[in-house]
Amino acid sequence: MTRSPSRTVDYLIHEAHEIITAAIAAENLPVDLDHECGDDCDTCDRLDWLSRAAGSLDVVLSRFDRYSDGRPISGTVEYQHGRTFAYTFPAADPVPGERELTRFALAPFDEGMPSPGQAVIYADDHAGTLRVDLLPGNVIVGRFNR
Structure with missing residues (x-):
């Protein structure tokens, strides 16, 4: 590479x-x-x-x-067993520090069951890192499509 x-x-x-x-x-x-x-x-x-x-x-x-400044172009983070979130870091001058990219309900373990919680995905564009926080709680969601 x-x-x-x-x-x-x-x-x-x-x-x-x-x-x-x-x-x-x-x-x-x-x-x-x-x-x-x-x-x-x-x-x-x-x-x-x-x-x-x-x-x-x-x-x-x-x-x-x-990128030309040495930062990674993209990254992935696993948020639930076998499920990953992919992200392309911006090419523009990155601002240091973490920011929240997205949050969403985790897939239920069994269809018809409530979600076991939420995933919150953070990116630090300057450092070229991704992080996930898992928040517990029963979040009622519809059918999860992969």
Whole structure:
């Protein structure tokens, strides 16, 4: 792995990661059951193109694991057994200190049971670190989709 050669490339790397994230999200959109497309479906063609482009970007990005200033480009943290949260650190000048990124209910151990609590994900963009706090408590949630 290698460090990005310049600040300009840092910004390109960050934006490419954002495109990949959007492509993954688009692939995971619920499929309209009434959508009976043929061979000439513009929506399906665009999603296929986005998926292929994201795959190509991912190959190029795999060469870099650090921004030009030495910070990691991305990181993951496990918040529940087998479940991880992925994050791309910003390429812009990071502010020191931790900040809360998100919080969400943990998946119930069994369907129909309440959540065992919440996960709170924190990032320190300057240090390039992620941290998770698990807060206990019964949080009632709907069905958990992976």
